[in-house]
Amino acid sequence: MLLQKEKQYKGDKLYMGKKVLFVASECTPFVKTGGLADVIGSLPQALQQTENIDVSVMLPLYQEIWDNWQNQLTKINSLPLNVGWRKHDATIYHTTHQGIPFYFIKNDYYFSRHGVYGYEDDGERYLFFCQAVMEALKVIDFEADILHAHDWQAGLAIAFANITPPTKQLKTVFTIHNIKYQGILLKDAYADLFNISDEHIGGLEWDGLLNCMKSGIFHADKITTVSPTYAEEITFPFYGEGLDSIIRERKNDVIGILNGIDLNDYNPNTDPHLNTKYSYSRIKKKENKEILQKKLGLKVDPEIPMYVMITRLVEQKGLHLVQAILDEFLNENVQFVLLGTGDYEFENFFYHAEKRNKEKLVSYLGFDEALARQIYASGDFFVMPSLFEPCGLSQLIALQYKTVPIVRETGGLKDTVTPFNEYSLEGNGFSFKNYNAHELLEQLKYSLSIYQNEEKWQALLKNVNKSYYSWDDSAHAYADLYHELHQA
Numbered sequence: 001m002l003l004q005k006e007k008q009y010k011g012d013k014l015y016m017g018k019k020v021l022f023v024a025s026e027c028t029p030f031v032k033t034g035g036l037a038d039v040i041g042s043l044p045q046a047l048q049q050t051e052n053i054d055v056s057v058m059l060p061l062y063q064e065i066w067d068n069w070q071n072q073l074t075k076i077n078s079l080p081l082n083v084g085w086r087k088h089d090a091t092i093y094h095t096t097h098q099g100i101p102f103y104f105i106k107n108d109y110y111f112s113r114h115g116v117y118g119y120e121d122d123g124e125r126y127l128f129f130c131q132a133v134m135e136a137l138k139v140i141d142f143e144a145d146i147l148h149a150h151d152w153q154a155g156l157a158i159a160f161a162n163i164t165p166p167t168k169q170l171k172t173v174f175t176i177h178n179i180k181y182q183g184i185l186l187k188d189a190y191a192d193l194f195n196i197s198d199e200h201i202g203g204l205e206w207d208g209l210l211n212c213m214k215s216g217i218f219h220a221d222k223i224t225t226v227s228p229t230y231a232e233e234i235t236f237p238f239y240g241e242g243l244d245s246i247i248r249e250r251k252n253d254v255i256g257i258l259n260g261i262d263l264n265d266y267n268p269n270t271d272p273h274l275n276t277k278y279s280y281s282r283i284k285k286k287e288n289k290e291i292l293q294k295k296l297g298l299k300v301d302p303e304i305p306m307y308v309m310i311t312r313l314v315e316q317k318g319l320h321l322v323q324a325i326l327d328e329f330l331n332e333n334v335q336f337v338l339l340g341t342g343d344y345e346f347e348n349f350f351y352h353a354e355k356r357n358k359e360k361l362v363s364y365l366g367f368d369e370a371l372a373r374q375i376y377a378s379g380d381f382f383v384m385p386s387l388f389e390p391c392g393l394s395q396l397i398a399l400q401y402k403t404v405p406i407v408r409e410t411g412g413l414k415d416t417v418t419p420f421n422e423y424s425l426e427g428n429g430f431s432f433k434n435y436n437a438h439e440l441l442e443q444l445k446y447s448l449s450i451y452q453n454e455e456k457w458q459a460l461l462k463n464v465n466k467s468y469y470s471w472d473d474s475a476h477a478y479a480d481l482y483h484e485l486h487q488a
């Protein structure tokens with residue numbers, strides 16, 4: 001670990017004047033559906049502050065952003081793009097937020113819609129976005145040295161930058177936040193529509209279809225993913241979602257860099273959403289629990305251990321395991337709070353599970369940032385038994401709010417949660433290995449026994465208090481990667 005002073009010096013020397021453009025589909029505080037938004041909202045600042053790297057961010061201008069931020073946006077330019085026989089304008093807007101320049105691509109046909117994803121033409125929407133990014137690069141006041149694109153929605157920006165460099169030959173980094181979502185389109189129709197020549201279609205194609213995730217992986221100079229364990233896992237078919245062979249081909253250029261969180265933002269001592277702020281005090285955590293119990297209609301008793309989940313309701317998050325054992329676990333003297341939205345199967349399950357267990361379970365089906373913070377602050381345990389988890393930010397946020405994570409040993413969960421050992425008193429959570437509901441139930445019950453043993457529980461909380469996952473080390477790893485690219 002370098003001292004801050006040495007780090008600064010290294011930063012000045014190596015990266016002075018280097019500019020990195022982030023391209024992504026969501027970013028806090030503008031628009032968020034999951035952890036990607038947290039990363040894009042906090043990593044640029046960490047790179048700027050700790051590594052002296054100039055970062056700008058480019059995003060689509062969704063209706064939600066327009067509604068909430070239009071007074072702060074300045075129009076820069078309007079660029080006409082051809083999409084087959086149609087003409088579409090990409091209008092570029094700009095603002096600066098907390099020292100970071102943001103550029104937005106506005107096109108009402110593609111982006112003035114409710115929410116962010118989930119439309120039949122999502123592939124086409126982001127194909128358009130990536131083409132617009134290339135044109136925008138020619139006119140914005142930010143001459144990037146590195147194009148750093150995130151997930152499938154930005155994958156084609158990497159491909160286009162490689163095939164037809166927009167200004168100068170950019171170096172490119174592609175970060176895989178989740179390889180399951182790939183952005184797949186009918187090849188011939190879209191190659192025609194967006195004028196992609198036969199010569200270049202091979203790099204964008206996978207299994208006879210146009211695949212945006214594969215395009216990014218194939219064309220990027222370097223590929224990162226969001227934890228060392230996930231970087232290893234996606235070389236195998238089980239986790240590689242059909243792209244494991246190309247990951248293996250590019251293995252020497254793939255690196256796992258663990259995500260961090262913004263410790264100023266996720267801070268129970270200053271969080272504006274909490275009625276009672278706290279740092280290490282369990283007593284105040286209990287006050288938060290009491291307030292939440294009242295708010296959600298649960299029995300008000302801060303001594304009852306509270307298990308919580310805040311999650312997208314999709315298979316990835318281990319919900320089949322929860323389905324299998326929740327009723328049995330609720331025979332214990334516990335409360336369970338679920339905040340989530342997603343697939344009908346799971347929304348339906350939690351809706352009915354709450355009806356069966358009214359005294360003990362609350363299923364809040366929706367997306368609510370303020371409530372999420374109150375739940376992190378009130379829970380004793382954060383349950384995250386994912387089938388796979390590229391990094392996972394929720395367990396990092398939970399640790400910040402002194403909520404003990406219970407996780408499956410996969411991806412970033414494995415890299416950030418160490419199982420508590422009641423004899424050596426080491427470890428900051430609970431974990432299990434196999435994707436098996438009884439292993440989850442066993443850990444839930446085991447965690448309860450530790451909660452009931454004051455001495456062991458305090459030892460565990462002490463370890464949780466010491467678990468910080470800031471951006472510092474990760475920002476440094478990205479800076480090293482950018483530097484390496486410019487040496488090449």
Ligand code: ADP
Pocket residue numbers: 033034035036038310311312339340341366367368369372391392393394395397
């Ligand atoms: P993923 O990106 O796969 O959804 P992460 O754990 O990396 O999972 O990040 C999830 C982020 O979204 C966290 O900040 C979490 O608190 C937040 N989140 C998830 N579901 C909800 C919800 N229903 N309401 C509010 N915040 C949510």
